[in-house]
Amino acid sequence: MTHPPDPVADVCDRVGEDSIRAVTRAFYAQIPDDPILAPLYPEHDFDGAEERLADFLVMRFGGSTRYAETRGHPRLRMRHVPFHIGQAERDRWVQLMDRALDTELGDAEVRERVREFLHGVATFLINAPDR
Numbered sequence: 001m002t003h004p005p006d007p008v009a010d011v012c013d014r015v016g017e018d019s020i021r022a023v024t025r026a027f028y029a030q031i032p033d034d035p036i037l038a039p040l041y042p043e044h045d046f047d048g049a050e051e052r053l054a055d056f057l058v059m060r061f062g063g064s065t066r067y068a069e070t071r072g073h074p075r076l077r078m079r080h081v082p083f084h085i086g087q088a089e090r091d092r093w094v095q096l097m098d099r100a101l102d103t104e105l106g107d108a109e110v111r112e113r114v115r116e117f118l119h120g121v122a123t124f125l126i127n128a129p130d131r
């Protein structure tokens with residue numbers, strides 16, 4: 001039984017870690033003013049949250065493993081349990097991320113693989129009914 005190739009393992013090699021950090025920055029720049037997502041961040045630690053997401057994505061995309069060194073195993077489902085993530089929250093997250101990808105990732109082939117991966121994880125993280 002062979003494993004299918006990981007479709008996002010080469011992303012950092014292809015576009016560089018800085019592009020992934022730029023995507024995350026453009027994504028988080030939209031969060032504080034977003035009426036659906038901002039209320040999910042009661043601590044308002046947007047800078048810390050941006051760094052955690054960037055480190056995770058860089059690691060998942062084949063770059064630096066700083067996320068694992070500072071945060072341990074990702075356990076994304078478990079770490080999102082405290083937040084109400086219904087279809088509306090998932091769809092808004094994806095919408096803001098799509099904008100960030102469109103402005104920050106110039107390589108269309110890589111961008112669409114990243115988009116598909118992120119949409120899938122976002123769906124997987126739905127943990128609540130619509131409000």
Ligand code: HEM
Pocket residue numbers: 037040041045048049052053056071074076079080083085089090093094118121122123125126
């Ligand atoms: C589906 C919609 C999503 C919502 C509403 C959401 C919301 C949140 C919130 C409120 C946090 C806490 C912020 C903080 O770290 O202080 C968080 C953390 C995080 N999210 Fe999401 N998220 C979503 C999707 C995703 C996706 C698709 C990914 C990855 C592909 C992701 C990866 C992460 C990571 C890595 C953290 C930090 C975990 C840690 O180390 O503590 N999230 N998210």
